[in-house]
Amino acid sequence: MGHDPAAALIDDQGAIVAAIEEGKLGRTRSFGGIPRGAIRFCLERARIRWQEVERVAIASQPGRAFFRKALFRARLAPLAPISSAYYFNKALGELGRELNNSRILQELAGGAADRVINYDHHLCHAASAYFGSRFEKSLIVSLDNQGDGRAGIVGLGERTRLRELSSIPFPNSLGWLFTQITSLLGFSTSASEHKTQWLSLSGEPVFADIFMEMLRRGPKGVPHLNKNISNGTSGESFPSAGSSIAGSGFRRYLSSNSLRKTPTTGCA
Numbered sequence: 001m002g003h004d005p006a007a008a009l010i011d012d013q014g015a016i017v018a019a020i021e022e023g024k025l026g027r028t029r030s031f032g033g034i035p036r037g038a039i040r041f042c043l044e045r046a047r048i049r050w051q052e053v054e055r056v057a058i059a060s061q062p063g064r065a066f067f068r069k070a071l072f073r074a075r076l077a078p079l080a081p082i083s084s085a086y087y088f089n090k091a092l093g094e095l096g097r098e099l100n101n102s103r104i105l106q107e108l109a110g111g112a113a114d115r116v117i118n119y120d121h122h123l124c125h126a127a128s129a130y131f132g133s134r135f136e137k138s139l140i141v142s143l144d145n146q147g148d149g150r151a152g153i154v155g156l157g158e159r160t161r162l163r164e165l166s167s168i169p170f171p172n173s174l175g176w177l178f179t180q181i182t183s184l185l186g187f188s189t190s191a192s193e194h195k196t197q198w199l200s201l202s203g204e205p206v207f208a209d210i211f212m213e214m215l216r217r218g219p220k221g222v223p224h225l226n227k228n229i230s231n232g233t234s235g236e237s238f239p240s241a242g243s244s245i246a247g248s249g250f251r252r253y254l255s256s257n258s259l260r261k262t263p264t265t266g267c268a
């Protein structure tokens, strides 16, 4: 519910009855919080009331997100105490907002605590990619900025089950790096990443070497951010370097699990 909130209604057979982003109804990209209009739209489309909804699933675990972010920042605190304190306060505010949103949703859903369930953010990305595909068994890669405090996961989808194989900790985040490029180019973050991604398709990969140097493969084959490089870059070569590093790194998981298919997912 941090940015681009949306609602989807799924029936007892697993079919999507209705789904829409709140921003589409309000014609704005700047909305955050509980997607009340989108929820109302889904209920009206299915002609049901809140009381008839069996479970409410939220695609984030605020407590775990806060813990991971606080742990990451605590390591940097001796080097940058003021910015760390600011970051910690911001993360605390986000935790309060998310917990309050969960509480309001619980009240809307009728008050029973077990009707509202928080799921891991990357597991939700993985579920939407894998269950929306036609694959019986596949590798799943979820990459985003820092969903629930993590840069991504590599998982395995088998029939109705999902299993996490590897976790990619922040700051080794392709999504975060792309957000920095978006900001450097003068676009708004957590909103215009897709714009810069599409613009990059018309560029030449003149900065590919720099991005390859930025995004080395880590020991487990997943992206590893070289923190010594942070300036003098442009966004146009990033997708080719990112996909090259990510692609070759994830091949190891494909061969070790005898797989050929990989749905990819994530958000900025």
Ligand SMILES: [Fe+2]
Pocket: 121, 125, 144, 145, 147, 266, 267, 268
């Ligand atoms: Fe995400």
